[in-house]
Amino acid sequence: MTEPVLEVRDLVKHYPVRNGLLRRSVGAVKAVDGVSLSLGRGRTLGLVGESGSGKSTLARVLVGIETPTSGEVLVDGEDVTRLNRAGRKQLRRDVQMVFQDPYTSLNPRMSVSEIVGEPFAIHGIDPAGGRRTAVGELLELVGLDPDHANRYPHQFSGGQRQRVGIARALALRPKILVCDEPVSALDVSVQGQVINLLEGLQDELGLSYLFVAHDLGVVRHIAHDVAVMYLGRIVEEGPETEVYDAAQHPYTQALLSAVPVPDPSVRLVPAGGSPPVESGVSTGSTNGERSTNGVGSTNGVGTTAVRRLPIVLEGDPPSPVDPPSGCPFHTRCWLAPTLPEAQPDPIPSYPPTDRPDAGLRLVPSVCETEVPALDAHPGAGRAGTPTDPADSAASHVVACHFARELIVPGVGA
């Protein structure tokens, strides 16, 4: 593996929560809470997680839109968090961002040539051959007609607008593109076009991508390595095949199993019969019994299907203002209560309004008290070598006290 082009060490971003007349700080939203990762040159690191997991905040810190509370961000070995204003401007030449919503991230009053050429103006660069030529080349690079440079964003479709956003990000020849949900606002048939464009550009220009997305199928397609975030922390990271095919963290397993698979022979909704899942896995959520006769599933799904029940997590992720003690996932973990180490939990560790059964839920005490470190668990699955910090993207690491390989087979997009 090549030397990482981007390295993040113990990155923390807290937003103060202010209250009362004097706007005193009464707490903090722990959006990113100690994240370390590295991105190899010419590679794509996929960052997945639910909304509120901190993945977008992390992306914004990396491009310098937000300043971190603590921690280091190394671009080509240089720590960019301590840069002054001029230094940050220089950083932006190396690290550019593609935004999620092509409808709001382009100024409607600027023509496409102004939008794509703006980085040159801001950085005072006169590209060889003139700005106009450079803009034309950039538009061609992303598959747009250079003759349309004088049009305005509203004259383009969503997919074309996203191409404009990509052209703008490429103007300064960056080393790294941070893509925050670049295709989630697009139609299915257009998503593929933009993904192919990004992959083509990577081959052509040797770019490295940090690809933030909630669509696990898209990430699996484009990423070489995948990091899974939960409540501001990375809970699992490794090569794409390891994370998808041999997930070890119970959260990753739940996330993967919840992805709807475009194959009617693996039903998300049970089509009759008893669920082939341990009782601890889908606690409290009774499965919809759909008997073939009564409901009228006459298409054979009810009888011939290979059933794949998702691990249904209870409730929503806890608030990052007041994350649970110990392992941040223990309040929703489906695995912990099934473990022999599970102990009675006398004190509800999370606001009781959200979890009326907090006192009844049994989880191992180590999950409640100790934050699990992000370590390799070679015994847990097919995971490879122990972690070498400089080479962490190549190995499979997981932050769980009881990491083990996927128990629900057949999962994956």
Add this chain to the structure above:
Amino acid sequence: MSAHPSTDQHPATTPASGTPLLEVTDLAVEFRTPDGAVRAVDGLSYRVEAGRTLAIVGESGSGKSVSSLAVMGLLPDNARVTRGSVRLAGTDLLALSRKEHRARCGEQVAMVFQDALAALNPVHPVGYQLTEALRARRGLSRGDARKRAVELLDLVKVPNAKARIKEYPHQFSGGMRQRVMIASALAMDPDVLIADEPTTALDVTVQAQVLRLLAEIQAERQMGLVLITHDLGVVAGVADDVTVMYAGRAVEQAPVVPVYTTPAHPYTRALLRSIPSAAGTGRLPVIPGRPPSPAAMPSGCPFHPRCDAVRDVCRTEVPPLATPAPGRTSACHFAADIMAGREPAAADADAVGPTDADPAAVEHRDGHAMAADQATVPTLDDQDTGGSDD
């Protein structure tokens, strides 16, 4: 509808036990725009039976949402139904006055929208909103309404329902808000529930919860469910029957399994191929170009400029609705060939116009091809994309 042993593969062949709950026949909807009338839905037919789920799949601008607004009598003022019928338990809703139409729908058909935060009123507690219909139509007292609101929230598994009916929509998380939406749709005990992208804005883990909840409630009450979505994964997981829409038309209708195993329309086939899969390395097979603007419909088959099996006839003639197999329809001149996985027999196999076997070539060309049709500024499809596909 009752199971029929001989129709395991093709349930739609048995029009079955009596009348369906909801039957839409040859529906057409037009929008008045400054540039003239624009047809958003053109000849859509489907039927919904008790306890079954019909998924309507399509991209933005395909008419999937407009068609359900027409069913509900909720079309905006600049739109009107030009053709067709919507029969609810035998009564043609479109023959009724607008007021009667909405009254009938209010009793028997309910709708769940994608964006629960926008669909709920921010200045009223959720309990009040849940029972608004009950108080208005059934004259429930405030005490009874409150009791009913708690029952409804319990039904959709919102924890601590008694306390939460006094809270406001912003105090609920996205998944909980969508549960509130479903609860309010269930308040009148509808026969048919139309859910327009109910889980698109939710995280996958929460999506799984909501889909499971919908399926449970449907099975319990034997409701007919119309699920409008663009996500073929969701469709495979919960639907019994599938209608694929493109440019205002139903291009393919079939039970769920054959849609995935032997798609009979090139658009369905291309959509399925363009889903990123674990096996796929290299470039994704994509559909070149983009859906046509309803204001500038291509001649012949509306899909022909993007089709990978296009023939001469496709450019000039609108394909009739073929029946490539019992219980299935496909609006393609070569439906049987597509279904069998054959290349359509053709006189001009080498005259395959704007498409190309090499996706990379298409990729670079489509920018220009798309830009070429920019003379018509996209209207409907772009508004739709902005609102619904985030």
